[in-house]
Amino acid sequence: MIDRSVKQVLEAALEAARWAPSVHNTQPWTFSVSEEEIGLRADTDRKLRAGDASGRELLISCGAALFTMRTSIRSHGFEPVVRVLPDPDRPSLVATIRPGAAAPPDEATGLLGEQIERRRTHRAGFTGLPVPDRLLDRLVAAAAAGGARLTPVRAPGAVDVLAGLTRAAQGVQAGDRVRSLEVIRWARPPGSSRKDGVPADGYPRRAAPTDPGFPQRDYSWRHDWGGDGGAGTSIGVPALLTTTGDGREEWISCGQALQHVLLLAAAHGVSAAFHTQALELDLLREFLRRELCSGEHPQMIMRLGVTFDGTSAVRRPLADLVR
Structure with missing residues (x-):
């Protein structure tokens, strides 16, 4: 039985989202919490005006944050309910997400969840060890x-x-x-x-x-x-x-x-x-x-x-x- 409150699940999802990768680690997102739902918004003040005029890399970064929240919610025993670009009148609203039905996490989800804060971007050469x-x-x-x-x-x-x-x-x-x-x-x-x-x-x-x-x-x-x-x-x-x-x-x-x-x-x-x-x-x-x-x-x-x-x-x- 899932005994975690929705509030705890949302708090964990928000904490996880902070660790998503973003271009130059600009972290171009903000969040709102309304009842049992998180709103993910693109922070256009953090967009690269010269390098990303279209906002493509900004939205890729926000997509990474969205997957991170999905993984966190699954890790806490719920199926995430996601709506992408739900409101044409609010273009900066990238998605909404909330916990849905109870769903015990599988091993694969747990494996991903463990890496959310451990993952790092590398910026140099690699060792000679092969990638299988x-x-x-x-x-x-x-x-x-x-x-x-x-x-x-x-x-x-x-x-x-x-x-x-x-x-x-x-x-x-x-x-x-x-x-x-x-x-x-x-x-x-x-x-x-x-x-x-x-x-x-x-x-x-x-x-x-x-x-x-x-x-x-x-x-x-x-x-x-x-x-x-x-x-x-x-x-x-x-x-x-x-x-x-x-x-x-x-x-x-x-x-x-x-x-x-x-x-x-x-x-x-x-x-x-x-x-x-x-x-x-x-x-x-x-x-x-x-x-x-x-x-x-x-x-x-x-x-x-x-x-x-x-x-x-x-x-x-x-x-x-x-x-």
């Missing part, structure tokens, strides 16, 4: 269950294309002062008390080179911030996350699929490094769609691999998020 093919198959299935397609990129030529486009996009963006300032806005200097953005030990000062090279964001732009970046030089397994459509619903679905993949990967000791620079330039994103994604819309470029580097994580307190 069996796990990759499970990650592909997890993405498909959320309405997205995860495609591990194995062919050396395709890997070179992804790496080359990432380098080209990073080079263009590094020369754009507005974009560079936007990135550095979300880079936390050592000793900072901020509860958002990327901590100084969360990105490398000078990452060890990989072959081929997948450059990271330059969070240490014009500063000598950052950690040592670890000793790993493997690129891991590059992968593309795509959707058939390219609207707000698909972006939210992609975020949910992404978080499912990340939590499942983390449960098996695998981390992800993200490279969305090329997806923020329309011409390069369209090239990827046509040439590498079979006409589907690329929403995320990532590398999956094993790392033993421990990094800190910061999140805003619930008092700043619940309105």
